[in-house]
Amino acid sequence: MSESTPAIAAPRSSSRGRRLKGGGRNRSGQTNFELYSWLFMRLSGLALVILVLGHLFVNLMLGGGITALDFGFVAGKWANPLWQVWDLLMLWLAMLHGSNGLRTIINDYAEKDQTRFWLKALLITAAVVIVVLGTLVIFTFDPCLDPNSTLPVCTNK
Numbered sequence: 001m002s003e004s005t006p007a008i009a010a011p012r013s014s015s016r017g018r019r020l021k022g023g024g025r026n027r028s029g030q031t032n033f034e035l036y037s038w039l040f041m042r043l044s045g046l047a048l049v050i051l052v053l054g055h056l057f058v059n060l061m062l063g064g065g066i067t068a069l070d071f072g073f074v075a076g077k078w079a080n081p082l083w084q085v086w087d088l089l090m091l092w093l094a095m096l097h098g099s100n101g102l103r104t105i106i107n108d109y110a111e112k113d114q115t116r117f118w119l120k121a122l123l124i125t126a127a128v129v130i131v132v133l134g135t136l137v138i139f140t141f142d143p144c145l146d147p148n149s150t151l152p153v154c155t156n157k
Contacts, residue, residue, distance in 0.1 A: 037100055044097040051090045075143030076153045084138050091134045099127040 059069060059077075077083045102123055110116035144154035 037104070041097065041100060044093045044100075048090070048093050048097060051086065051093065055086065055090060071143065072151045072153070075141070075151055078138065078141050079153050088135060088138050091138070092131060095127050095131050095134075099123055 059073075060066060063069065063073060078087075103120060106116055106119045106123065110119055143149065143151055149155075
């Protein structure tokens with residue numbers, strides 16, 4: 001009683017031939033952009049883990065728990081330039097990290113060059129808009145616009 005071994009199909013290759021696009025070229029003439037992209041994903045992922053865990057620890061453990069998170073808490077936190085920069089780094093790294101991952105998915109699954117182009121254009125536009133708006137919110141946030149505000153950050157001025 002011998003069973004025949006099933007045949008394993010040969011790996012398929014893409015029907016489209018794409019050239020690598022990007023920065024400098026290595027010895028074989030290919031670009032190093034994907035290598036730098038891969039490296040960025042690993043380093044930014046590590047940095048994001050540290051930034052997000054620090055953010056959660058400060059807000060939830062040192063900040064009095066979830067019930068203490070309100071407009072006044074954010075106002076007091078963003079009065080300190082350290083937390084503005086911390087949150088800005090989280091925003092920028094998260095957007096770049098996520099956009100780079102989506103760019104890779106678009107490259108892998110979009111068959112047509114034109115489709116790939118427009119999806120990447122939409123992705124870049126969305127990432128730039130979110131980074132610019134988030135940066136403006138972080139650095140122009142003023143909880144004391146109301147002259148009758150009773151927030152501690154406004155009454156200490």
